[in-house]
Amino acid sequence: xxxxxxxxxxxxxxxxxxxxxxxxxxxxxxxxxxxxxxxxxxxxxxxxxxxxxxxxxxxxxxxxxxxxxxxxxxxxxxxxxxxxxxxxxxxxxxxxxxxxxxxxxxxxxxxxxxxxxxxxxxxxxxxxxxxxxxx
Amino acid sequence: xxxxxxxxxxxxxxxxxxxxxxxxxxxxxxxxxxxxxxxxxxxxxxxxxxxxxxxxxxxxxxxxxxxxxxxxxxxxxxxxxxxxxxxxxxxxxxxxxxxxxxxxxxxxxxxxxxxxxxxxxxxxxxxxxxxxxxxxxxxxxxxxxxxxxxxxxxxxxxxxxxxxxxxxxxxxxxxxxxxxxxxxxxxxxxxxxxxxxxxxxxxxxx
Numbered sequence: 258x259x260x261x262x263x264x265x266x267x268x269x270x271x272x273x274x275x276x277x278x279x280x281x282x283x284x285x286x287x288x289x290x291x292x293x294x295x296x297x298x299x300x301x302x303x304x305x306x307x308x309x310x311x312x313x314x315x316x317x318x319x320x321x322x323x324x325x326x327x328x329x330x331x332x333x334x335x336x337x338x339x340x341x342x343x344x345x346x347x348x349x350x351x352x353x354x355x356x357x358x359x360x361x362x363x364x365x366x367x368x369x370x371x372x373x374x375x376x377x378x379x380x381x382x383x384x385x386x387x388x389x390x391x392x
Numbered sequence: 393x394x395x396x397x398x399x400x401x402x403x404x405x406x407x408x409x410x411x412x413x414x415x416x417x418x419x420x421x422x423x424x425x426x427x428x429x430x431x432x433x434x435x436x437x438x439x440x441x442x443x444x445x446x447x448x449x450x451x452x453x454x455x456x457x458x459x460x461x462x463x464x465x466x467x468x469x470x471x472x473x474x475x476x477x478x479x480x481x482x483x484x485x486x487x488x489x490x491x492x493x494x495x496x497x498x499x500x501x502x503x504x505x506x507x508x509x510x511x512x513x514x515x516x517x518x519x520x521x522x523x524x525x526x527x528x529x530x531x532x533x534x535x536x537x538x539x540x541x542x543x544x545x546x547x548x549x550x551x552x553x554x555x556x557x558x559x560x561x562x563x564x565x566x567x568x569x570x571x572x573x574x575x576x577x578x579x580x581x582x583x584x585x586x587x588x589x590x591x592x593x594x595x596x597x598x
Contacts, residue, residue, distance in 0.1 A: 262520045264435050333510070335517040340533055342524050344517035349510040352438065356505035359458075359498060361451040362439035366407065366429035369420050374429045376451070379403045383489055384451040387406045387426075388442045388461070391415035392557050 259341035261289060261323075265365070272341065273320060279336040279343055280320035289345070292330045294321060299329050306330055393482070395425065401453070402489045405429060409437045409445055409550060411523045412557055433520045437550050438513075441506030444549035448481070450488060458494055459484075460504040462587050481587050504584055515545035519555065526558055534558055 259272040259279070270289060273280045283294040292299045294315075298307040306329050308314045314325045323343060327334035331351045336343040347355070355362060361384075365375040376384065393404070406428045408416040413430060420428045431437060440449050442461045450459035464481040487493040496504070508516075522537035538555045545551045556562070 260524065262433065262524055264433075264439075267524065333513045333517060335514055335521065337521055337525075337533070337537070340521075340525065340530065342521050344520040346435075346438070346513060346517050346520075349508045349513045352441075352513065353507035355439070356441060356507055357502050359456050359502055359505075361449075361455050361457050362436075364431075364436050364439065366431055366436065368427065368429050369417060374405070374427060376405070376455075379405070380455070381453050383402045383453060385402060385404045385485070386436070386440065386449040386451065387404055387464070388409050388437060388440075388445050388447045388449070389406060389419075390408055390410040390445045390554065391412060391419050392410065392553055 259343070262342070262344045263289070264346055272323070272343075274338055274341070275316070277338055278316070279323040279334075279338060280316050281323055283319070283321055286321040286323070286326060290327075290330060290332070292326075299326065301330075393485070397486070397489045400489045402485075403427070407431050407436050409434055409442065409554065411526070411554075415557070432523055434516060434550060434554065438508070438516050441508070442550065443506050444553075448485075450485075457501060457505075458488070459496060460501050461506065462504075464587065476587075484587065506584070509545075511544040512548055512551075515541040515548065515551050518544065519551060522555070522558065 258269050259274075261268045261270050268289060270281060271285050281289070287293045292301045292306075294300075295305065298305045300306075308329055310325070314322055314329060316322065323345070324334045324336050327345060328348070331348050332345060333348045334343055334345045361376060363376055365373045368374050397404075404426060406420075406423065406426045408420070408428060408430045410416050410430060411432045413432070416428075416430050420426075436442070440457075440461055442449070444463065446464060447461045448459075448464040449457060449461045452458045462481075463476055464478070484495060518537040518541040522534040522541065525531075525537065526534035535558075538559060541551050542555065
């Protein structure tokens with residue numbers, strides 16, 4: 258098993274490490290990202306992103322390269338192959354686009370007692386996010 | 393502030409951009425009246441373009457960002473160091489909550505959002521891996537990823553300052569002050585909006 262850290266959680270996934278690549282079965286990649294490998298590319302709902310660099314994105318036996326495939330679907334992935342931990346997040350372009358809409362991104366984070374708190378819990382109120390830290 | 397403005401429809405969510413739960417709990421104990429959540433992977437910081445702390449973002453009743461992340465001090469404790477007059481932000485906040493007054497239009501807010509570079513996004517992912525490795529007790533692994541993150545985003549305050557504790561460095565010690573110098577020299581003062589910012593040498597109010 259291996260761990261992928263996405264924007265909301267740590268997900269245990271099946272990954273095959275071969276030739277310094279983090280390879281996943283297409284259905285495992287789909288479970289992780291919501292994107293399905295089809296003949297026309299990586300698809301979600303009615304959108305398909307073509308795969309221009311097939312050799313980079315897919316292994317000869319049809320496995321999906323996480324780091325390469327992330328770019329196809331507008332995301333960024335960093336993989337620590339040896340330690341079997343990867344992180345998957347938005348691409349810079351996707352983040353920039355989301356910021357341009359000025360729509361406040363939804364989030365759910367634990368409070369001090371471990372209870373999840375969502376931005377949506379405060380719908381129809383003005384909210385001040387106060388970012389702070391101990392450092 | 394929470395007590396004063398809560399009756400006028402304001403909720404304050406204090407997001408700790410911090411991977412150290414124990415340290416956060418210690419600080420949180422001083423503000424039991426606040427809703428405090430912890431963002432160990434800095435995901436909210438990333439989504440809202442928060443590049444330094446302390447900072448605030450304002451979100452209106454319809455879920456739109458009406459004021460982008462900007463330095464905001466709770467009081468003037470750090471004024472000598474940070475040169476920020478906390479009363480400026482407080483005044484603007486009261487005007488918004490009580491009277492709906494905003495000093496930035498949508499185009500200005502959108503322009504001021506801190507859009508990341510591809511390198512910064514990569515640095516943020518390396519930092520997430522570092523936190524996971526640190527949790528497992530793999531301190532060397534964590535430091536490798538923090539070092540890569542620092543190379544990718546040498547002037548991002550959240551990445552650089554936020555990594556000091558995991559590197560076992562005093563977050564308010566000499567290395568922090570070196571870092572402040574490096575960031576300022578590189579033209580990365582922490583935020584573009586700079587509400588209440590005074591520049592050293594400006595006349596101090598009486």
